[in-house]
Amino acid sequence: MVKLSKFFTREVISLVLFFLILGIVMGVFSFLSPRFMTLDNMLRALKHLSITSLAALGLTFVIAVGHADMSFHFVSCFAAMTMSYFIGILVWPPLPSILFGILAGLLFGLINGFAVGKFKLPDMAATIGIGTFSWGLAYLYNRGNYIYQNFLTSGIIQFSDGNWQGIPYPVIYLFVFYILAYILLHRTKFGRGFYAVGSNRIAAKFSGIKVQHYIIAAFILSNVLASFSNMVMTAAQGNGNVKGGLILLMPAYSAVFIGVSVFKKPTIIGTFFGAFLVSIMQNGFTLISSPFYIMDLVVGLTLIISIIISRIEIKKNLNKTVIAIQDGIS
Amino acid sequence: MNKTILEMKGITKKFPGVIALENVDFSLHAGEVHALLGINGAGKSTLIKVLSGVYQLDSGEIFLDSETIEINNPQKAKELGISTVYQDPQMIPSFTGYENIYLGSETVSRSVFRLVRRKSMRKNADKLLEKYPFDINLNQKVEKLSTIEKESIAILRVLSRENTKILVLDEPTSILSRKEIDILFKQIEILKQYGISIIYITHRLEEIFQIADRYTVLRDGNKIGTNQITKEIDKNQVAEMMLGKKLSKIYPDKSTKQGDVVFKIENLSFNNKYRDINLSVRKGEIIGIYGLVGSGFDELCKTLFGILKPDQGKLFIREKEVKLQSPIDALENGIFLVPGDRRVEGQILDESVSFNLTLANLENISRRIGLIKTTKENRDSKGIINKLDIKTNSTNTTVSKLSGGNQQKVVIGKGIYTNSDIYIFEEPTVGVDVGAKSSIYHLIDELSADKAIIVASSDLEEIYGISDRVLVMYKGNVILDKPVEQVTLEEMLICGLTGVGNG
Numbered sequence: 001m002v003k004l005s006k007f008f009t010r011e012v013i014s015l016v017l018f019f020l021i022l023g024i025v026m027g028v029f030s031f032l033s034p035r036f037m038t039l040d041n042m043l044r045a046l047k048h049l050s051i052t053s054l055a056a057l058g059l060t061f062v063i064a065v066g067h068a069d070m071s072f073h074f075v076s077c078f079a080a081m082t083m084s085y086f087i088g089i090l091v092w093p094p095l096p097s098i099l100f101g102i103l104a105g106l107l108f109g110l111i112n113g114f115a116v117g118k119f120k121l122p123d124m125a126a127t128i129g130i131g132t133f134s135w136g137l138a139y140l141y142n143r144g145n146y147i148y149q150n151f152l153t154s155g156i157i158q159f160s161d162g163n164w165q166g167i168p169y170p171v172i173y174l175f176v177f178y179i180l181a182y183i184l185l186h187r188t189k190f191g192r193g194f195y196a197v198g199s200n201r202i203a204a205k206f207s208g209i210k211v212q213h214y215i216i217a218a219f220i221l222s223n224v225l226a227s228f229s230n231m232v233m234t235a236a237q238g239n240g241n242v243k244g245g246l247i248l249l250m251p252a253y254s255a256v257f258i259g260v261s262v263f264k265k266p267t268i269i270g271t272f273f274g275a276f277l278v279s280i281m282q283n284g285f286t287l288i289s290s291p292f293y294i295m296d297l298v299v300g301l302t303l304i305i306s307i308i309i310s311r312i313e314i315k316k317n318l319n320k321t322v323i324a325i326q327d328g329i330s
Numbered sequence: 331m332n333k334t335i336l337e338m339k340g341i342t343k344k345f346p347g348v349i350a351l352e353n354v355d356f357s358l359h360a361g362e363v364h365a366l367l368g369i370n371g372a373g374k375s376t377l378i379k380v381l382s383g384v385y386q387l388d389s390g391e392i393f394l395d396s397e398t399i400e401i402n403n404p405q406k407a408k409e410l411g412i413s414t415v416y417q418d419p420q421m422i423p424s425f426t427g428y429e430n431i432y433l434g435s436e437t438v439s440r441s442v443f444r445l446v447r448r449k450s451m452r453k454n455a456d457k458l459l460e461k462y463p464f465d466i467n468l469n470q471k472v473e474k475l476s477t478i479e480k481e482s483i484a485i486l487r488v489l490s491r492e493n494t495k496i497l498v499l500d501e502p503t504s505i506l507s508r509k510e511i512d513i514l515f516k517q518i519e520i521l522k523q524y525g526i527s528i529i530y531i532t533h534r535l536e537e538i539f540q541i542a543d544r545y546t547v548l549r550d551g552n553k554i555g556t557n558q559i560t561k562e563i564d565k566n567q568v569a570e571m572m573l574g575k576k577l578s579k580i581y582p583d584k585s586t587k588q589g590d591v592v593f594k595i596e597n598l599s600f601n602n603k604y605r606d607i608n609l610s611v612r613k614g615e616i617i618g619i620y621g622l623v624g625s626g627f628d629e630l631c632k633t634l635f636g637i638l639k640p641d642q643g644k645l646f647i648r649e650k651e652v653k654l655q656s657p658i659d660a661l662e663n664g665i666f667l668v669p670g671d672r673r674v675e676g677q678i679l680d681e682s683v684s685f686n687l688t689l690a691n692l693e694n695i696s697r698r699i700g701l702i703k704t705t706k707e708n709r710d711s712k713g714i715i716n717k718l719d720i721k722t723n724s725t726n727t728t729v730s731k732l733s734g735g736n737q738q739k740v741v742i743g744k745g746i747y748t749n750s751d752i753y754i755f756e757e758p759t760v761g762v763d764v765g766a767k768s769s770i771y772h773l774i775d776e777l778s779a780d781k782a783i784i785v786a787s788s789d790l791e792e793i794y795g796i797s798d799r800v801l802v803m804y805k806g807n808v809i810l811d812k813p814v815e816q817v818t819l820e821e822m823l824i825c826g827l828t829g830v831g832n833g
């Protein structure tokens with residue numbers, strides 16, 4: 001019994017549970033829709049995955065430094081509309097237009113980062129404010145109307161629909177960004193900084209970690225990656241739409257927190273797992289043509305459940321700390 | 331007159347691994363001020379927490395007015411008329427004085443809305459002030475009040491419960507000025523007239539001679555004695571009771587072989603927390619700074635590590651002036667602080683031992699672009715674990731799973747891995763068991779062979795036991811500065827407690 005419990009550590013149990021749930025979800029969908037398990041659909045799911053997972057990837061860093069970002073979906077709309085404006089109204093070629101879109105994301109990442117990291121504003125309220133502001137800006141480009149001019153002729157569609165050796169670009173973005181992010185967060189000293197700041201800011205400061213820099217960097221990553229993801233989505237849709245990025249918020253949070261509930265802390269692999277589960281569900285619900293609100297319902301529920309699971313262990317630690325502190329006082 | 335109101339008999343309280351109180355007797359007369367004395371960890375707080383229902387006693391009996399009582403929770407204690415005022419009473423700053431007094435027991439109207447009846451609250455508060463004439467304006471918002479006024483409100487809050495018989499004041503003067511202390515003493519006199527018995531906990535010896543009728547000394551969870559306060563009482567004798575004679579063998583023999591001055595502090599002052607600190611540390615020397623909590627050594631240590639910026643004064647490292655804007659500057663100049671609050675300032679509790687050990691010197695285990703050299707990290711972590719004898723399953727074990735002593739060793743290990751020249755230890759053995767204490771002392775001693783070291787602590791024995799030179803701080807001033815051979819423990823204690831140096 002003792003040996004068994006040693007093998008079934010929390011990590012192993014949660015991994016097994018995760019794959020069990022994933023298996024059940026996939027089983028149910030392939031039962032409900034014969035098209036689910038086709039190669040065609042899997043490729044489509046993978047493209048869907050890249051949208052959700054890129055937004056979630058950036059958010060992972062913000063959660064790692066112990067903050068919340070309620071702006072990235074808004075900012076992504078501003079970035080996508082910036083790109084669309086350059087393509088459709090100014091008739092620029094795709095590459096510089098994409099760069100300006102990324103720059104827009106970078107700008108708001110900096111603003112969010114300074115607001116929370118340097119000026120220590122409460123993260124939720126500040127990012128909602130800044131995000132909403134950026135969303136308002138997005139309306140200014142074309143008074144909130146779609147921008148679709150030049151989308152077919154400029155070649156921007158290739159940004160999403162192109163492929164290399166048969167692999168769709170979005171899948172390549174997905175793997176390139178995830179591998180880079182994995183190296184950054186788990187294989188470099190900078191990754192240590194993100195976690196140190198997130199777990200204990202004061203101790204991090206006492207260890208010579210530049211706390212503010214990490215918070216600013218996290219918000220930049222979050223806003224830029226969400227912007228990138230929305231730009232890919234915009235290219236795929238063939239028009240710029242001020243509301244296109246709003247759907248990123250929930251799936252991204254769900255993905256990160258599913259990851260946290262499996263690995264106890266925000267990790268790149270955990271976020272990937274989470275995004276995978278969320279995308280499979282999104283794909284499946286679309287296939288069985290269920291109404292859109294069913295998807296919201298399920299994704300929302302998944303987020304809540306994963307937050308509860310991820311809290312369990314943390315709470316235990318907290319109790320231990322409280323007892324230890326009381327002992328210390330005595 | 332000497333009617334006993336409260337009697338605690340054979341009180342024993344154990345925590346895992348520690349006996350906090352062992353068979354302690356304590357009695358309180360009606361209308362007396364009874365001082366409870368003892369150094370840190372003597373058991374004063376535990377005794378009070380047993381009395382106020384925060385802790386449950388393991389064995390022993392409590393009598394109130396000769397009747398056995400059981401105090402299961404703080405609410406019960408209040409119902410029995412036993413109330414505690416802590417040193418930094420919690421209040422709502424944007425509420426007025428009387429609103430804070432009646433917080434939670436507001437008189438409300440009988441309508442469905444249960445509106446708070448300010449008028450009757452104010453009337454009750456006025457009545458309270460009539461009975462206990464404290465000099466305070468209760469219509470002011472608490473955020474505008476001084477410390478003593480807040481403390482007065484906390485006391486009035488207790489008195490507003492009419493059944494209050496016993497008032498515990500937990501180090502009430504630790505954050506008060508001289509003048510405010512006099513105000514508090516006047517208030518205590520008023521309370522005595524109404525027959526309220528007061529248990530007065532303090533570190534400060536000189537106060538008890540002014541205010542207390544009797545005193546009880548605790549040491550290591552045992553009661554050492556209870557005596558009447560008389561005119562001819564000897565401070566040194568009380569100090570001796572608090573300290574005990576024995577100085578255990580847990581300290582290393584001093585190996586003094588001092589080199590050049592490494593670190594020099596000139597006229598350092600900070601925001602009224604400490605003033606005009608002058609100090610120089612040689613290579614191979616351990617400077618000990620003793621003081622009570624609040625004496626300013628905490629701020630001093632944080633200044634030396636670049637966390638706080640001094641108002642004036644200079645720092646020199648090997649005769650070169652340095653300005654420390656942040657801990658990063660301090661680390662680059664070869665200074666490391668083992669902070670006083672390990673949980674908050676010292677460690678990343680959720681991360682592994684090796685994560686923590688290498689955190690302050692990540693450069694050393696990473697390539698130029700930042701990639702971590704995992705093998706080197708592992709090897710170096712193991713090296714430190716062996717060197718400091720940290721009890722852990724592996725380098726990957728989460729720090730939160732280690733014992734307090736081993737956690738502290740991880741923080742020290744993190745410092746050793748930075749290979750600094752100057753080490754500052756603040757309260758290095760708080761929450762650490764005796765065995766680990768001893769090994770930390772030996773570690774500091776070993777480290778001192780080729781480093782300059784400052785140890786600041788409120789643990790008197792510790793400072794006396796490991797330092798080559800001792801400083802005593804009292805309310806931000808250095809009262810005493812001598813080689814350790816030229817001072818006695820009693821002298822240091824009295825200096826630290828009363829601020830009166832005799833040399």
